[in-house]
Amino acid sequence: MIRDERIPSDELRRIDEEIRADWPTGADVDFEEAIAYHESLPDNKRFADVLESADKPLLQPRAGVPRLDDQIELLEYLHGEGNADLLPTTIDSYTRDNEYGKAQQGLEKARETGDDTLNGFPAVNHGVEGCRTLIDAIDAPIEVRHGTPDARLLAAITFAGGFQSFEGGPISYNIPYTKRHGLEETIERWQFVDRLAGAYTERGVRINREPFGPLTGTLVPPSIAIAIGIVEGQLAATQGVRSVTLGYGQVGNVVQDVAALNALKDLANEYLPDEVVVTTVFHEWMGGFPPDEARANGVISLGGMTAAIAQPDKVITKSPQEFQGVPTMQANAAGLRTTRQVIDMAIEQDIDIDGIAEEQDLIERETRCLMDTIFTHGDGDVVQGTIKAFDSGALDVPFAPSDSAKGAILPARDDDGRVRIFEWADLEMDDEIKEIHKARLSQRANTEGREQSFRMVADDVDAISDGKLIGRP
Amino acid sequence: MIRDERIPSDELRRIDEEIRADWPTGADVDFEEAIAYHESLPDNKRFADVLESADKPLLQPRAGVPRLDDQIELLEYLHGEGNADLLPTTIDSYTRDNEYGKAQQGLEKARETGDDTLNGFPAVNHGVEGCRTLIDAIDAPIEVRHGTPDARLLAAITFAGGFQSFEGGPISYNIPYTKRHGLEETIERWQFVDRLAGAYTERGVRINREPFGPLTGTLVPPSIAIAIGIVEGQLAATQGVRSVTLGYGQVGNVVQDVAALNALKDLANEYLPDEVVVTTVFHEWMGGFPPDEARANGVISLGGMTAAIAQPDKVITKSPQEFQGVPTMQANAAGLRTTRQVIDMAIEQDIDIDGIAEEQDLIERETRCLMDTIFTHGDGDVVQGTIKAFDSGALDVPFAPSDSAKGAILPARDDDGRVRIFEWADLEMDDEIKEIHKARLSQRANTEGREQSFRMVADDVDAISDGKLIGRP
Amino acid sequence: MVPNTMSQTVVLGVIGSDAHVVGITILEQAFSAAGFDVVNLGVQTSQEEFAEAAVAHDAGAVLVSSLYGHAEQDCQGFHEVLEEAGVEAETYIGGNLAVGQDDWEETRATFEALGFDRVFDSETDPEEAIAALRDDLGLTTTDTERATISS
Amino acid sequence: MVPNTMSQTVVLGVIGSDAHVVGITILEQAFSAAGFDVVNLGVQTSQEEFAEAAVAHDAGAVLVSSLYGHAEQDCQGFHEVLEEAGVEAETYIGGNLAVGQDDWEETRATFEALGFDRVFDSETDPEEAIAALRDDLGLTTTDTERATISS
Numbered sequence A, B: 001m002i003r004d005e006r007i008p009s010d011e012l013r014r015i016d017e018e019i020r021a022d023w024p025t026g027a028d029v030d031f032e033e034a035i036a037y038h039e040s041l042p043d044n045k046r047f048a049d050v051l052e053s054a055d056k057p058l059l060q061p062r063a064g065v066p067r068l069d070d071q072i073e074l075l076e077y078l079h080g081e082g083n084a085d086l087l088p089t090t091i092d093s094y095t096r097d098n099e100y101g102k103a104q105q106g107l108e109k110a111r112e113t114g115d116d117t118l119n120g121f122p123a124v125n126h127g128v129e130g131c132r133t134l135i136d137a138i139d140a141p142i143e144v145r146h147g148t149p150d151a152r153l154l155a156a157i158t159f160a161g162g163f164q165s166f167e168g169g170p171i172s173y174n175i176p177y178t179k180r181h182g183l184e185e186t187i188e189r190w191q192f193v194d195r196l197a198g199a200y201t202e203r204g205v206r207i208n209r210e211p212f213g214p215l216t217g218t219l220v221p222p223s224i225a226i227a228i229g230i231v232e233g234q235l236a237a238t239q240g241v242r243s244v245t246l247g248y249g250q251v252g253n254v255v256q257d258v259a260a261l262n263a264l265k266d267l268a269n270e271y272l273p274d275e276v277v278v279t280t281v282f283h284e285w286m287g288g289f290p291p292d293e294a295r296a297n298g299v300i301s302l303g304g305m306t307a308a309i310a311q312p313d314k315v316i317t318k319s320p321q322e323f324q325g326v327p328t329m330q331a332n333a334a335g336l337r338t339t340r341q342v343i344d345m346a347i348e349q350d351i352d353i354d355g356i357a358e359e360q361d362l363i364e365r366e367t368r369c370l371m372d373t374i375f376t377h378g379d380g381d382v383v384q385g386t387i388k389a390f391d392s393g394a395l396d397v398p399f400a401p402s403d404s405a406k407g408a409i410l411p412a413r414d415d416d417g418r419v420r421i422f423e424w425a426d427l428e429m430d431d432e433i434k435e436i437h438k439a440r441l442s443q444r445a446n447t448e449g450r451e452q453s454f455r456m457v458a459d460d461v462d463a464i465s466d467g468k469l470i471g472r473p
Numbered sequence C, D: 001m002v003p004n005t006m007s008q009t010v011v012l013g014v015i016g017s018d019a020h021v022v023g024i025t026i027l028e029q030a031f032s033a034a035g036f037d038v039v040n041l042g043v044q045t046s047q048e049e050f051a052e053a054a055v056a057h058d059a060g061a062v063l064v065s066s067l068y069g070h071a072e073q074d075c076q077g078f079h080e081v082l083e084e085a086g087v088e089a090e091t092y093i094g095g096n097l098a099v100g101q102d103d104w105e106e107t108r109a110t111f112e113a114l115g116f117d118r119v120f121d122s123e124t125d126p127e128e129a130i131a132a133l134r135d136d137l138g139l140t141t142t143d144t145e146r147a148t149i150s151s
Ligand code: B12
Pocket: A062, A090, A093, A119, A146, A147, A176, A177, A178, A214, A215, A216, A217, A218, A286, A287, A288, A289, A290, A321, A322, A323, A324, A325, A326, A327, A399, A400, A401, A461, C017, C018, C019, C020, C021, C022, C023, C024, C026, C027, C063, C064, C065, C066, C067, C068, C069, C070, C092, C093, C094, C095, C096, C097, C098, C099, C100, C120, C121, C122, C123, C124, C125, C126, C129
């Protein structure tokens, strides 16, 4: 039975050898040599240090194209013209499915035709060498971003390739990203990823790990995102990770977003062991965007405004072309600059909004309920607790496509635009808190003169892309 | 000696005849027939009614091109694609100088070449007919926006042409817009404009009048803008105007901007006679813009956010191409849609920022000092008071190009980005208030480890276009 | 429950390894509310699973969704698989069908060439697709409405 | 005060009926700080006023600013007026020189054809113009710096 326990060294080595055999480029990974490579990197490429020592929110876009030279050009552009502080390398979907053969085909087709036939950078196919060419070329820290349930080979290659930050986790890269992978399976696989990051950490190369906070990106109640982030932080800590960045996706209500980021920071520091340095990342609106760049710029700016008030350590920006498809590099850089302008204009202002403490308190109480139920379900073991709580529905994520989550709860906005839970299904929660949500939602239903129903949820899903926060009839 | 007194009817008629002789199109104005034309207009073209009955901020862009058909196309586009609620017609600079001959040349060149050789719509040259073609074509209320010290003929023609809103005033279209026109002269001329608006009002055609609140658009302390707005409102009321929209240009500090809009509304209602319906207009940042559309979108969005919180009756939007030159109609519409998205996402939220009441209180105290000094200078007459207060420097506007103002005061931002007065020159103000400004500014100087100087002012002038709010060294 | 006529059953799913579920959740609700019987296969559905479900439920239409940018690869040979299984249903595809900022007309042509009867972009309102399907299946509003009322 | 050498006096103003004053306020301060003697004519300055001031102050350079989009019309015949008055100063123009979103190279060519020695866009940092003027007048930094110190 899998538990929250550190993978022993010999087991680490065994799995490492095994997974590196999955694709030819795995053979090029040499841990000792990789440590030496990381040690040779200048300070400004050390992800954890740069992030942890920043005195205002650092900006990071999303970006990945199949070919190495294009990826270099893209990141140089985002660094130079977009003024990004931290850079990403987003991995393609075939690699996420461990379909390295298909990724290879796509990469070759991309090389032949010049077209982007993959939706990201196939790092496994590029191998250690390819990754290092990228790391060497770019004068800033770079994170691997993906969505891979089984990211073991990707981690082995990208860590050896010089990346010092790796997004994802066993829940956050399972529940929103895949249908059939069991939680037990993804937890086991991510224990390896974290253990490998821990092995580098032990040797002084602190690999930053970032659970994917926004989950399904669609009206996720803050406490659910925070609880899952904390669990993934705990799992990573057990395996020796010492730099953890917990994430949260904007819901669009400024008070709730600021409160959530505050709660995230406070609770993470409380729940995670002292030796872990916790930072936070705020994702600009992750749900459906307006099909209009001008209006999308408004959505992005509201994110920038929220970031200026809450001051997370990092902000992941969106581009005005989010609705349409993978953005041009110009649009991607534009999203960065719009965000930067708003943050820099607002961050020195003294903007103290009423009601943040109350909302934060509510979010913290909810999160504790969820953490308690995980603890209880697992008899003190967070791995078993997580598996069983998802299984019983005591822990759940709205719009989860995964068979591992019930996906039975339904969120809706209250009259002030804060995300509440409309259908609780089996989610574990104090009755008193449920009453608060209920009262808020019935206030909205009253305002609108209609019943609470799935129609309301659907309207809320579309609201921001339709130009409003709340999906009023 | 000119005073704040209503122009008698026969005098009104005399001036009217006189100024209408200035250019051939003046002959086509027939007051009775014009009243009938206005009465024939549908409700949704009645500017004052539409504005005063709105339940959330209405959006209005700036726009004017020389040719009539182009102007129609432009306004239709801004209405259709930009979703503007209210439309503008911005007048060209020659007309503002009463150089109708040069405007005619420009218009003819525009007609021949298709180029926009004028920076606006020469309404006098287009005449009553031309104006009505525009009014008939557009399915929304339209305001005349200009910057004309002597706007008498422009008013006579555009009122008869069906426009029901007219921007400007004797101070706000003098001090920021022209060097040599005396205040006594512009007040006398605007008394006619207001009196004409009053004559229409008496007949049931309420012409909305909108003093130009932003003045020089560059770090104008709120109390100065408010005091001048109130004075212009009083002058208009005396002449029979009953719908007044007082304006204020964003300074970029959210607390100060919200406080200023609140103060504007409260003080206007207090100072202006009860029979005047007062509405407010918020201008998105009127100073130098960033030379980058992406960053400009951030500036515009901060304006939208502020409007969502303060909820003025109207918002004048900027375009992302503000820095560059007169915007394309696409960019103009984009500015509208970005603003709309931010407002609509934020307006239903409960965003109550601390410190707004205190800042509002300060602004109100300052404004009262200025109103008192005007009153004292004029021995109770606001016209004489205004002329004399500007003359003595007791009333002043920063960066005023006009010989009628000393232009000797200098603003600078405090450590929180609020606009304070750094050089008071002869501006009338309670010592206690001056101390508050001084303390705030020396706090900033401390933070920056430098002396207060013109350098600081210059840095603040450039700050937003350089990407920040405060011009730190 | 009223017995399903073939023409009123719709098989819906997200193809390939795409996990974007929100769109089909909305579509499921909209088609059901419009009176269709919806079989929602969820995300990450293979070509074979679509074909099997269409056969098993005697579907009048197969609605394929794809958001993540690999639709073209994922749909290669899809219509051959359907044909082999004997599926004669209408086939629609919708969502975000190409990587990047592409030209829509080209995209539409690509998917029509792959055999889809109709191709929808991501601005499509569910009501449009419903109207189109009623048309293609020769249903009147009342046919489906009756189904709703009696089901 | 040190006597002005012709080359260090700069006449500055906004031409036509343009009232944008902020730019020249900044320029005045920057050129003064750099050691030039600045005669600021303010806004809405006519061609004749520029010429008179240039003569009166024996100016080394005439700096014309225009923001409001009528620069081309306002500068027609300007160099003829200067010539008639016997002004041989360097002439610069800067600001926002055309109506709308025009092509900068075209704009520059237009104003060079009108006789300006240098044309600056509105992104110009005052330091650039100062450096250019030092160059054109054959001044070293110390020339103007000395002036500052001794004036
Ligand atoms: C939310 C979201 C996510 C969530 C999804 C959670 C979940 N499991 O559902 C998360 C964060 C997990 C995610 C992940 C990814 N995403 Co995503 N995501 C989005 C986003 C922001 C909104 C999608 C959404 O839910 N919209 C709301 C619903 C209601 O609308 P909809 O999906 O468009 O569906 C409507 C219509 O399209 C239409 N429709 C859809 N299908 C069909 C079918 C038929 C037959 C018909 C008639 C109509 C129809 O009707 C629907 C209902 O109105 C979009 C961008 C956007 N649109 O704003 C990107 C977007 C779709 N994602 C994108 C990408 C690339 C990814 C990733 C590959 C990248 C990554 N960096 O991780 C992964 C893929 C993971 C995977 N295996 O699939 C790209 C796709 C690029 C492209 N096509 O060129 C987009 C466009 C973002 C972008 N600009 O880059 N994403």
